[in-house]
Amino acid sequence: MGLGQHLSFANVAAGTALVVALGGGGLAVAAVAKNSVGSAQIVNSSIKGKDVKDGKLTGKDIKESTLAGVASAASVDTVRHLTANPVQGQSVPLLTRGALTLTASCAGSPGTGLASLQMTTAVDHARWVTSNNQDEDFTVADGAAGFGQVSNGIAQILVSATTPSGEAVHVMGHATASGTQCRVDIVVVG
Numbered sequence: 001m002g003l004g005q006h007l008s009f010a011n012v013a014a015g016t017a018l019v020v021a022l023g024g025g026g027l028a029v030a031a032v033a034k035n036s037v038g039s040a041q042i043v044n045s046s047i048k049g050k051d052v053k054d055g056k057l058t059g060k061d062i063k064e065s066t067l068a069g070v071a072s073a074a075s076v077d078t079v080r081h082l083t084a085n086p087v088q089g090q091s092v093p094l095l096t097r098g099a100l101t102l103t104a105s106c107a108g109s110p111g112t113g114l115a116s117l118q119m120t121t122a123v124d125h126a127r128w129v130t131s132n133n134q135d136e137d138f139t140v141a142d143g144a145a146g147f148g149q150v151s152n153g154i155a156q157i158l159v160s161a162t163t164p165s166g167e168a169v170h171v172m173g174h175a176t177a178s179g180t181q182c183r184v185d186i187v188v189v190g
Contacts, residue, residue, distance in 0.1 A: 098167030
């Protein structure tokens, strides 16, 4: 007997059912229309990075509240804009970050203010650096270091300081003085 004599509708139907049962997933995927799969059809954690085409994920696809901070920026926890307007003979505390303290100061001779940003440390072996100077062993005994000192004008402030334990501040801004009035206007990162 040849093969043609044993093929019947029942044999063909049974064979087709067996193929569908064993390989059904492939058959179902072929029947899904393009762009018809949504979040209801996706099992949590089933989509991996390799499944996302490069350049196809945009900001609107991301829920911002699920994002963590940038690991390499862990030491930068704040950016602050600080200002103070001390009068002659007055100092105004601006910020203490760990052992480092920043103060706006207005010193000077009678009738003439000398504006500056003062920085002190509460630990030995701290360090500060400016564009043209540095103190590699900034200690408690050093007292206040002055930056942007100016009388009747404006001076740039640009200084970075760190402590031995890694606390750091990076300061950009300016100091101004006119008569007995002083102003320190800075942005502090760290």
